[in-house]
Amino acid sequence: MGSKLSITLLALAALITAAQAQDKTQDKSSDVIARGEYLARAGDCTACHTAAEGRLFAGGRPMPTPFGTIYTSNITPDPETGIGKWSADDFYRTMHNGRFPDGGLIYPAMPFASYTKVTRADSDAIFAYLRSIQAVNQKNKPHELRFPYDNRQLILGWRTLYFREGEFRPDPAKSAEWNRGAYLVEGLGHCSMCHSPINALGGTSQSDAFKGGLIPMQNWYAPSLTNNREAGLGDWSIKDITDLLQTGVSARGVVYGPMAEVVHNSLQYLDDADTRAMAVYLKGIAEASSPPPASSALPNTESSLLISLGKTVYDKNCASCHGTQGEGKPPHWPPLANNQSIEMQSAVNPIRMVLNGGYPPGTKGNPMPYGMPPFAGLLSDNEVAAVVSYIRTAWGNRGTPVSAREANELRSAPLN
C-alpha cells in the first residue's frame, strides 16, 4: 500500500517535472523565435522580401539592377511556394554559402556575402522565427535578366572574385563591444552592400569595403564609412552616432534616401547595447588622416558667380530652416555648416536633397519628423547648382562648386 502510494507520488513528481520541462522548452523556443525576429530586423530581410502592400516575407519585390530585374523570393513557411520544406541546414547553407538546398547558386542581390559572417546559432534563430510566421501561398516571379546574366553559372566568376565564406572571427585585441558592433555591421547589417564602390560586375571587393560608392540604378551616393571627409564618424560623439542610427536624426546630420529605409526597417529596432556597439565600431574604423581636399572642375570666375547667386537663393529659400549661418535647428532641421554629407567629393546627395526634399524616417524615437520641400519645380538648374555650390563652400565648408549640368542630370534620377 505504502509503496504504491510512494510510486504514485514518484510518478506524479515525474509528471510535474516533465510538465515543467515542457514549459521550459516552450519558453525556450519562444525565446528563440523572439531572438530570430530581432535578428531578422538587424538583417533588414523585410526591405527586400516584403513587397509594397504585400504580405510579410512573401517576396515578389522587384530589384532593378544594371542587368535586368530580380524578384525576391517567398521566405514564408509555405511548403509549395515558400521555404516550408527547408531544414535549418538548408537555411544555413543559403545564409552562409549562397546556395539553394539543391546546391544551385544564389544571386548576390541576396546579401549572403555579408550574411556568411552570421553564426550558426543566429541563423537557426532566424530560421525558427521564419517558420513561426504566417505561410503565404504565392509563387516566386521569374527574374527578368538579360542574356547572358540569366545564366546562374556566371555567379561562379563573381564568387571567385568577391565572395569569402566564413563566420565572423572576433578580434581578441579589441573590446567585446567593438566586436559585437563589427559582427552586426559586417554581417547582418550588410552595410558594405551599399557603402562600397560598386564595380562593373556588381561586386564589392573586400579591400574596398566601407570605402563608399554610387549605388547603381538609384543614383544615391553611399559615402565612405572610413573616411572622415565623407561619412567616417571619427570625430562624431557616440551619442550623435547612436541618435542617427536609432532615430534617423542627430545634431550632426540626418539620414535620407536609401539610408532612411535602413533606419526605418532595421536600425530603429536594435536595442541600446547593440546600437552603441555599432557606434563604437563605426567610430573605430574611421581613418585617422584625411586625404587632400577635393579640387573643382569649374573655372574660378564661374564658381564665384555661382556662389554669389547661391547665397541669394539660400537666403530666400533655405535660411528659414537651416539658418543664415547654416547652423540649422538640430536635430530636426539639420545643420549644413560642418556637415560632412554636403562636403564630399560627390555632390550627388546634396543636389538630390535640393531637388527632391525629404522626410527622415518616422521612428520610435522621432515619430513625427520635420520635412524639407522638393525644389525641383521651384528652382532652375542654374539656381540648384548655385545654392548647392554655396552650401558646399560657405561657413568654412570644404566642398567644391557644382555645375548646372550635374544638377540637370539628377532631375531624372528615380524616386523609388
Next chain:
Amino acid sequence: MFARAAASAAVIVTLSAFDGAAAQTANQPPDTMAARVEACTPCHGNKGEGTSDVYFPRLAGKPAGYLYNQLLAFRSGRRKYPPMNYLLEFLPDPYLEAMAEYFASEHPPLPQPAPSEVSKDVLAQGEALATSGDAGRGIPACVSCHGPALTGMQPGIPGLLGLRAAYVSAQLGAWRYGTRTAKSPDCMQLVAGHLTEADVTAVAAWLATRPAPANPAPVPKGTYALPFGCGSQPN
C-alpha cells in the same frame, strides 16, 4: 581653421540648447503640425488651399478619412505621383493621420470660380451628368455620392468644389486607365469607366464653374444613402 571656428560655434549653440527650456524652444522648430508639413505647402498652399499650378489639388476642408486614404495610397505607390510617393515612403500611419486631420481642419475660403473655356452646350452636358447622371448609360449622378451641394460626406467622400478642371479630368482619366484606384469596391472606377472623354471634359469644366456654397463643410456620415457601395465609405 575656418572649419574649426564653425565647429566650436556649433558646440556653443548646442550647449546653450540645454541652458533652460526657453533656449531649447528657441533652438527648435515650432512644435506644430504647420511646421511639420512645410514640405507640402509649396505645392498645396500654406493652409492646403492649393497653388497656381492647376494640377496641384486643394486639400483644405476635405474629409480627414478621405485625405488619409490618399496618403496611404501614395505611400504604398498605389496612387502615383513620384515626388509625393518619395516624401511619404517612411512615415508611419499615425503621422499620416495627423497630417490628414491637419489639412481637414483648415478652412481657407474656396477660390473664385474660373471663367470657363468651353461652350454653353458642353457646360450643360456637364451639369446634367453631375446633377442627374445618365441612367441609359449606367452613370449615376455625381451628387448622389458627392452630396447635393457637392461638398462631400464624412469620412471618405471628398467635395468636388475648389478644384481646377485640369485636375478633375486628370483624376477621372487616371481611374479610367486604372492608374488611380481606391479601396475595393472601387465605386469611382465603375463611374469613371462609363464616362467618355467628352463626358470627362464636360463635367470637369462645369464643376470648376461652381461658386462656393454657404457651408462648404462635408456633411456628416450617413446623411444620405449611396446608389451603390464604396470601399472608402464604410457603412
